[in-house]
Structures are given as C-alpha cells and as structure tokens.
Amino acid sequence: MTGQKADNVVTAAFLVIGDEILSGRTKDRNIGFAADYLTSIGIDLKEARVVPDEREEIAAAVNALRARYDYVFTSGGIGPTHDDITAECIAEALGVPLILDPRAVAILEAHYPPGQFTPARQRMARIPQGADLIENKVSKAPGFKIGNVYVMAGVPAIMQAMMDAIAPTLATGKKMLSETVPADMPESRIAERLAAIQDTHPQTLIGSYPQADNGKFTTQIVIRSRDEAILKAAAEDVAKAVAELSG
Template sequence: MNPTACILIIGNEILSGRTQDANIQFLAQNLGKLGINLQEIRVIPDQEALIVHTVNETRKKFSHVITTGGIGPTHDDITAPSIAKAFGVPWEIHEESFKILEAHFRPGEFNTPRQRMATLPRGAIPIRNPISAAPGFSMDNVHVLAGVPEIMRAMFLELAPHLSKGAPIVSRTWYAFGMSEGQIAEKLEEIQSAFPTLDIGSYPFKLQDQRKGVALVVKGHNENQVKNAAEQICQLIADFGLTPHEGEPTAKEASKI
C-alpha cells in the first residue's frame, strides 16, 4: 500500500478567517506526485495541549504528518516547543541552525526572538530554508514547515526527496458543457462500481463566459485502470448526446458552483 499523509494547519489566523490558507493545494498535488495518499487535513489553533494531542494521535495513524505554521520568532509561534513536548524531548538551541541564522542576519540583528527560530526539539533533523534561512524540521514522521506559502513550498521541495514514496497518482479528466450531475449520476455510479479501487468524482463548473458543465475526474495508482475508466467516462458523455472534452475546463477561469 502507498504511504499516507495528514496535513495539520496550525494557526489562530486561519480559524478566525483573517488569513486564507494557500498551502493545501500545493501539498496535495505534490504528495500525489510522490505516491503519498493525503487522507486527512486538520486546522487547529495555537494551543500547546491541542497541538501535542493532535500530533501524537496523527503520527501513529499516518505514514507522514506535515504541519504548516507557527515556527516564526513571535510569542505565539509555539509549534516547535509543542512538537518537543509531544515527543518528550527538550526544546533547545540547534547549533548548526543557530550558526546559519547568525550568518544570515546583519550584526546586531540576530536578537533573542529570532534565535527562537534556531531552537528545535532535541534530535530534530533540520529542513533547509533557502528563502529566509530559518529551518523547518523533521521528528521521525512529523515534518514541520513554515506557514508562509513561498517558504513552505521551498521547504517541501527540500523535504520531498527524503519522504517514503509509492506509486504516483494518475489522473484523467473529461468534461462537457450543458451536462448536469443528476443527468449522469446513475451511469457514473456504475463505472465507479466497476473500478472500486479508483477515485471517480464529478465537479460542476461555470466559466467567465457563463457556460456551465461538469468535469468528471478519475484518479488512481493503476494507469491501465485509470485509462479504461476514463474511456468509459468519455463514452458516457457521448451517449447523452454531448461533446466530451479531455482535460480541465480552462482551469484558471473555472470556478465550482
């Protein structure tokens, strides 16, 4: 079986609505490319007890736990010390990370708050940060990344080669204008029943020019099964007298309704 993953988004600003998460899509897509099945996403506040409990629960359940947020220099950045508590180890200065950060800042700027970013759980393996030098880190199967999207993405690319992987997820999409979900639901269910190991979904869309339709997506690890199911989906659309189009319905313009 392929490895599994859970994403923990840590931050009061997400739960309050002040900040919109911009990391889930990137992580989901890239985990899929690595053959890692993303099975759960949780959003939790900056509360030590809840972070400790959630990390200890999920690291036993999934192959990988990826956290985002809460590793900056301010008082409310408590992810790193909470991870230390979850693993029962001290939260202490990591000498190599300290030296990297000290060299990154100009003399006199590497103050006490910034030194927090070089303070890691004992035994943590730093994840390089090519953007702003402050590292993420891994503790066993828990991988702690920044919340800032640009930095998170750079950290993940550094981390990716070290993750246990599986067969990549293969995806095919067909769509048609003028198609409704109720129209094709019964036949689509028959295709799903014929391919129980695949993930088949229907997604309504509306373009800026007001055209509407449904995109039918099939995903799985077996390329031949995905290909066969996609061919049946294409035929399903044609059987309703509609024109099937392969690919996403101009993804940049489409929005779900």
C-alpha cells in the same frame, strides 16, 4: 526512508497552525500547494486540518495524525514571536526536550549582523532534541523533522522552499494517474451510471464536479487510478455513458 514504498501507497496529512488562518486575517495558500506537490511525487494527501495557536490543540492534532499517516507536514508557528509555539508543542507531543539547537544557532548567527541575533530571533533556533533540520534557503531559520513529522514555516515562499529541500528524502508511492471526461449535462443526470461504472472498476476513484456557466450546468468527471490500463478502461466506459446520455 527514501525511494518507492513496497505497497505503492504513501499517505500524508497537512496541519496548518495559526489563529490568523482561523480568523480569516490570513488566507491559507499552503494546503493547496502541498496537495499538488505531494500528488505529483506520489504521496496521497489524505487529511488537512487547521488548528489555533493553542498547546493542547497542536499536540493533540500532531499525535492523532502521526499515528494515522506515513507523514505529517505542518506549517506555521515557528517564528520569533511569543505566539510561535509550534516547536515546543511538537516536542511535548513526542515527549522530548526543546533545546537551543547549536546547528540552528550557527546558521542564524551567520545570517544576522553582529549583535542582531536577538533573544526573539533565538526562539527560531529552538528545536526538539533529536530532530533533523530542514534547510531554509529563503530566510535561513530552519524547520525540522522528528519522527514522521515535518515542521515548516507558514510563509508560503519559505514553506515551498522547505518542501523542495525535503522532497528527495521522502518515500513515495506509485503516482496516481487521472483522466477527465467533460459532460454537457448536470451531474444528477449521469450519477447513476457513474455509480455503476465505479462498481465495475473498483481500482479507480471517480469523482464528478459540477460547473455552472450562465445558468447552464455541466460536469467534469475525473477518473483516477494508479494503473494506466485500468484508468483507460474506466474512462472509456465513462465517455460511452456520457455519449449515450447526450444522445
């Protein structure tokens, strides 16, 4: 499925897998990257979750998310160690066998020196039966795609390379446009006006984001819409409200 979706809206969830994220030992960098990346190509990231390296938790999250969104992207848990259990959990969630995929075996055998494709490294060639491989230009061990679930590495550089590899295959919607109006006041002062403007322009999303600098509170107001004319009209109303309240 490629190209632009008929209703102009494509949704996604991002699932981060790993005890090290939940313990704080590793700081996640993949959710923020995915949010920026997907928005830029016309896919709305609607939900992000972090789950531990536990079979039931991974399988339950994958099944819940894949039923709700057009795409599910995961990161983490497809390496060579005993706690890298994502592949087997995805296979279980989708009800298919986990196999030593001959395509993945060939890629990794060619990558490692003779005799270095150890049993631990062979774990990275375990792929759910029927899945397509996701190219890994950084370290060769592939990710995979099965159904609407895309399984990628947790290392940010590798995950980002995998996103580049799959992007041309994804269906996308009409891109969300945005405009920012700065307000030299706390958001509480303009909240009522913003609610009224939102009601007037239901095809927009209006968010207010407070900032503090040396004890002074200001607000960045972000207006989003897929229609440029609607966006412009709403942004003009917000700018007018800010000017009147600043008067």
